[in-house]
Amino acid sequence: MSGGGLQAVFMAQRPALLRFLRARGAGEEAEDLLQDLWLKLEGGPPAVPVAEPLAYLYRAADNLMLDRRRSAVRRIAREDAWGEAVDGAEPGVSDTPSAERVLAGRDELRRVQAALDALGERTSAIFRRHRVDGIGQRDIATESGISLSAVEKHLQKAYRALAMLKADSENPEQRDAG
Template sequence: MLQNKSGLSQVFEDNRALLLRFLAARTRDIGLAEDLLQDVWIKITTGTQSGPIDNPLAYLYKMCEYTARDAHRSATRKLARDTLWSEAGSDFSAERRDNLTPEKIAIERDLLKLALSELEKLPDRTKEIFIDCRINEITQKEIARRQNISLSAVEKHLQRAYQVINKFRKNNDAGLD
């Protein structure tokens, strides 16, 4: 039985190439596999492991499997969300592009100012995460690293921002016609 983290770290180091190959086979992307393996390394060196581990290599493979699965789920949710977001945006711009008048442009500017003021009401961290993701096009994974929070926490902050935007859009649909 393995008793301490330094032992688990040693097993990780000894089997790094095998674990990387395992993740690369799961993700079919060596860059992503390396990122995920780094995430596993961070978890085993900073996490709180309680109790001894009977089979440390199996434990590490299971961590890699769960990390790959979480990354896949996150990527799937992001793709679905971004697809819906872009479809909504393309519908909006396609139907508005051809018949913009000065009056409609002024209304759109006013609505934009109102929407921005609604976003300003969000907590600072949520607002910053939303701007980094949607405006600065920083990946959610990078935002999580920069903010020192989990990827799911980043997604929850983005969901809050999207809820504000969707609520605003529902309440102001009359002004968009």
């Protein structure tokens, strides 16, 4: 079955898929999971023909939910490990950075801000909204009135600039020789 046929089955079975996900424990995330499934279907037809489209949709929805749960479990474990590492600091050792590290950090922040500002106002703003404010790319595209692809290109531009800045700071002799 083609991607368009799967989309038609999806639309016809959307309420049942929503109930299925909620019954499997997705709760409030069920709508988000269905949106992810829809976006996957819009991305094009599966690599192989689908003989049982309804079974395919249920399996895909279940897989998306399981992937999201695994991701959440990994995130919680990571946060717990971080908390234990911070709580388990050596007694008598301060976690407050030295004055030297504070100055170095401020200097690096100024260089990062200058590199971002050099990319232009829009690229800088998109990078900050995504990385600092934690806004999703799709939301940034909507509020900026540009395509998702354009947001991705602005972010790639910023990431390249920051990678070059990092490479320069790690290899100052190359910078001085040039």
